[in-house]
Amino acid sequence: MPTATYADTAVPVDDEGFFTDPARWTEPMAEQIAREQGIGELTDRHWTVIRFMREQYAAKGTGPTVRVLGKTSGVSVKELYQLFPKGPAKTAAKIAGIPKPRGCI
């Protein structure tokens, strides 16, 4: 299993770089992951989404899709794309240290 090093700590990740053990994630890691995803600075709005992703993962075992995020996180889909231009559900999941959201078929 590959690992990545964030905030001087090695953590297990999958082939696409998503955390496989969300318990290993810490908030200081988020800034570094975000920079790797092309996001300069994490604002309060980013953190609203990141914390929501972690809550949803804890409750449901998977991160939400963009559409569900738009309906439930308090951040509209349009703003989600402004915050995470390369795809909110996947990018936010990566920064939030949770596995890749399971999409629908």
Next chain:
Amino acid sequence: MGKHIVILGGGTAGTMTANRLCRLYDRCEYRITVVDQDDDHLYQPGLLFVPFGLAQPRHLVRSRPRQLDAAVDYKQARIERVDLDARTVHLAEGIRVSYDILVVATGATLVPEETEGLTGPGWGEKVFTFYDLPGATGLHDALERFDGGRVVIDVADLPVKCPVAPLEFAFLADWYFQRRGIRDRVELAYVTPLDAAFTKPVAAKALGGLLKEKGVELVTEFTLGEVDGAGGRLVSYDEREVPFDLAVVVPLHAGAAYVGRSEGLGDELGFIPVDPHSLQHPDRPEVFAIGDAAGLSASKAGSVAHFEGEVLVRNIGRFLAGQPLDASFDGHTNCFVETGFHKALLIDFNYDTEPLPGHFPGPVGLPLLKESHASHLGKLAFEWLYWHSLLPGREVPGIGSAMPERGKHHVSA
């Protein structure tokens, strides 16, 4: 009379469930009521063929109660809400129906109005969906008038009913324009929110290869944010644009509207959360969901409803007898994918195993993930099977709920 089982929805899943219950259990053992708001049972797989003139709309619709066993009570009424605490369904005009077991089978609803501009200028003129009968009929007329330009097939976002149908539309459009002799004047594009032609890698490669072979442009990771009908543009949330002369859009899907009015019943999109293997609601053991209404990571397709039904009817009996539930539903899905020129390919998969090449249902049988005339005949024969065997709740020999492993070749994409 015994316990009262109320089934909300008289479509594929609800009708099969009611009829299977009648077959599996003594008719007097349970009282069964099915509720739906109209008398139109639509053969949904036929919608794909309507735009191309390959199916007549009037042949796709039959009476709902006529598909039900005579022992089933059919109530035609609008569902207002479900009161889970009181185990009561509230229908229009103040009618209340109490239940011991509730089965939610009200499917998925199209919500085109949730996408900016989709139902605005151009809707029904150069922007269509074929996922309902009026849309498919309107698209038939529009295709007949179409004499050249850019046709874009777009899936707004998932989940959608029958995720292969938009791909089938692209394949059939290639065939249709060739048959009319104007294929060289038509550009075809397939636009999807996924990162490939399909969710699962091996099938995505095979189906993506077919798009390429047929000269259909593939645009990926495009989540539809806005439709500019007047300007002929689809705009994604990340502000990319896809131009069109004719757009065939699969709109967003949600659960039935009453689910949102029923506290504790559904999720944020109106689908019913259930255990993926037993189909039981996590908070209400007497509530089950089946078919497109269920919030599962399985495909929304009639075959899934059929395979789920086998487990569900057993579980209803077990639950009422105080026995542990059968948690054996594996996400089994089986679809014929029509590819044009009298060919189709078959895919068969479940929660854990993606569509793989090989044969179905065993080492000897229909080819999987490979075009064949036999699979096209299978697709056509399915309509008869649907009305006369599957809906009445008869089992199909050799095709059961569990996905067959024999005959499949495990390969990597």
